[in-house]
Structures are given as C-alpha cells and as structure tokens.
Amino acid sequence: MTIRSLALRSGATSAEDHRVVLGALLGGSAEGETLDRRSGIFHGRGTADLGGADMTATVAPFVAAVRGASATHQGTYLVASTETVEIELEDGPAEGDRVDVVGVVVRDDTYDGSGETLVEVRVVDPDSDETYLPLFEITVPQGVTAGEGGIDWPQEPGDALPQGVADQRDYTSVAGGVVRVPDTAARNRMREVADGTLAYVASGRNLYVREEGAWVTVAGPDHEERRPRVVTGLVTQVVADEPTGDYFRGGARIEFAPGTFEETPAIFLTGVSDVPGNLKEITSIHRNKDGFTIRVARTNNTPFTVSWMAVERTEETTEAVKPPPQGQARDTAE
Numbered sequence: 001m002t003i004r005s006l007a008l009r010s011g012a013t014s015a016e017d018h019r020v021v022l023g024a025l026l027g028g029s030a031e032g033e034t035l036d037r038r039s040g041i042f043h044g045r046g047t048a049d050l051g052g053a054d055m056t057a058t059v060a061p062f063v064a065a066v067r068g069a070s071a072t073h074q075g076t077y078l079v080a081s082t083e084t085v086e087i088e089l090e091d092g093p094a095e096g097d098r099v100d101v102v103g104v105v106v107r108d109d110t111y112d113g114s115g116e117t118l119v120e121v122r123v124v125d126p127d128s129d130e131t132y133l134p135l136f137e138i139t140v141p142q143g144v145t146a147g148e149g150g151i152d153w154p155q156e157p158g159d160a161l162p163q164g165v166a167d168q169r170d171y172t173s174v175a176g177g178v179v180r181v182p183d184t185a186a187r188n189r190m191r192e193v194a195d196g197t198l199a200y201v202a203s204g205r206n207l208y209v210r211e212e213g214a215w216v217t218v219a220g221p222d223h224e225e226r227r228p229r230v231v232t233g234l235v236t237q238v239v240a241d242e243p244t245g246d247y248f249r250g251g252a253r254i255e256f257a258p259g260t261f262e263e264t265p266a267i268f269l270t271g272v273s274d275v276p277g278n279l280k281e282i283t284s285i286h287r288n289k290d291g292f293t294i295r296v297a298r299t300n301n302t303p304f305t306v307s308w309m310a311v312e313r314t315e316e317t318t319e320a321v322k323p324p325p326q327g328q329a330r331d332t333a334e
Helices: 015-023 184-188 221-226 315-320 326-333
Strands: 050-053 056-059 062-067 076-081 085-088 098-108 117-123 131-140 165-167 178-181 198-201 206-211 214-219 230-238 242-244 247-255 266-272 279-288 291-298 304-311
Touching: 015 076, 056 131, 062 098, 062 131, 076 098, 076 117, 085 117, 184 198, 206 221, 214 221, 230 247, 230 291, 266 279, 266 291, 279 304, 291 304
Parallel strands: 178 198
Antiparallel strands: 050 056, 056 085, 062 076, 098 117, 098 131, 131 165, 198 206, 206 214, 230 304, 242 247, 247 291, 266 304, 279 291
C-alpha cells in the first residue's frame, strides 16, 4: 500500500500500518530511508539498569522503539518492559571467553520466517535474530559457573558497570524532540544520529546539537564556560587637563573586580563627545588582568564620557579578530 493511515473509517488497518505510521512520530536515523526511525530506549531514572547474581542478569523496566530489520516497510515496534526481567546465561566455555549480547529481540514470522511472533529480553543470537536492540555486552569467562562465583555484576542496578560488562544502550526520542541520555558516554555511543538531533546529557545538565558528525554544546554549564567573559562600563567626567602643545591629555584608571580575568583581556574604548573633532585620540595603556588605564587627547579640557569593554581572550575570540592576510587586505583596500 502506498498511502497508509490510522483510524480511517473506510478501510482496514493492519499491524504493519500501525508500525509504519506510529513510527512517523519517532526521530529519524542518519543517512537512512525516509521511513527509517531511530531505534533506542527512552531514558528515565533507572531505565534498563543492569543487575544480577551468579549467572543471572537482571534488566530493569524500560520503554523502547525497535526498528524492523527484515523488510523495508516492516516499521518500528514500540516495546514496554513493565517489570524487571531475568536472563539466564550459559556457563562459560571450556576454552576461551564468550561474549553475550543481552538485548530486546523481536521475532515476527511475517518478515523473518522465524516461525515465531514475540518480543523478548534475552541473549541475542546473531545467526538467527534479525531485529533486535542491544542493551549490554557481557564477557563470560572460560569455565565460569554459578558454583564458581558466576559473573561480576554491579552491586546495585545503576552502579558503575564492572570490567567485562559494556553498556550498549542507545537512546531515542519522538520526532523533533530532545534525546535524553544519562551521561556523555551514552551520548557518544548513540548510533545513526542525524545532523540537527538534540541531546540532553543529564549528568552535566548540558544540551548538545549534532553538527557535521560532532556534538556541539548549545546550552548548559559547559556552554557558559566556553563563552568569553565580557565586562563593560562607563567612565563619566573624564578630563584632559595636561597641556601638550595645542591639545590636552588626560585619562582614568579602571580596576576589574579580583578574579574577573585570568589573563589580560582585549580592551575596546569609545569616547562620547558632544562636539565632533574635540576628541583627537583615545587608547588604553598599562593593560593587565587586573585593569587598564585610559589615555585621551582633546583640543580642550571639557569633561566627557568614555565607554569601555573588556573581552576575555579565548581561541574563539582571538580567531575572530585575526587580521586578514596581507594580500587580501590590499585587495580590499583597492
């Protein structure tokens, strides 16, 4: 069927129609077909946290979207695990270690010819499972059994994962929504991320956008730290009362609050004079991280106002004010 719709009175709606159309409400994947949706879980406190004892893994409740991998128009399966699930792992092999992937497995005979129609949280069989969402990768050491100590699990669900257990949880959101993830590591392992995707990292309270394959901070503490510190002020009643030939010199000292800058900032000055031409020159000297001195030259000694701006020197601001190459400067002048 070319055009699909839900709740249309004049026609029947198949399970495939539901998956394809409901998938339109989910976020898309990078470089995929138009109908491809991002697989992943919807993050919340304790979502799909791992625990366990001996050879039994436990996965806490979660809600997920699992994209069908067997057919173009298979659609996306919405899955809710409402209780903690237990997964029994087989004993370790006689020789060498084994790596088990625990994930959400969808079997749908209509598409994969598996003879089954079900959703499970279990060890993935890569030889027969086509549609699945990985959650954890667990290394099962040689010869390990429940009687021999079993697997080294987190002490409590949500604790740091021990060596030998790798977090494979990927996250998703509704179309146009923010993908919420627990930490930076979870953001970095997100797969098939389209440019323009927004991700909120809960641990750092930072919001990122995907741009040209990289994550760029757009809001939050890290974004504020990256922005250069800018301090401005006004100095009124500046008087040039030092006669120097046919003009007068003068100035004022500006002191920053302690700790404002770690290095000498860039200084910008503007003289506010009612009569054009009276102000001959304005500059700054004795610049350091603690302050600077304003020096002016006027044709008279009438008091006037100076506005100033001090901008922290960062890689971004230094690059922004870098002069053009000499050849380019000449071309512009000509």
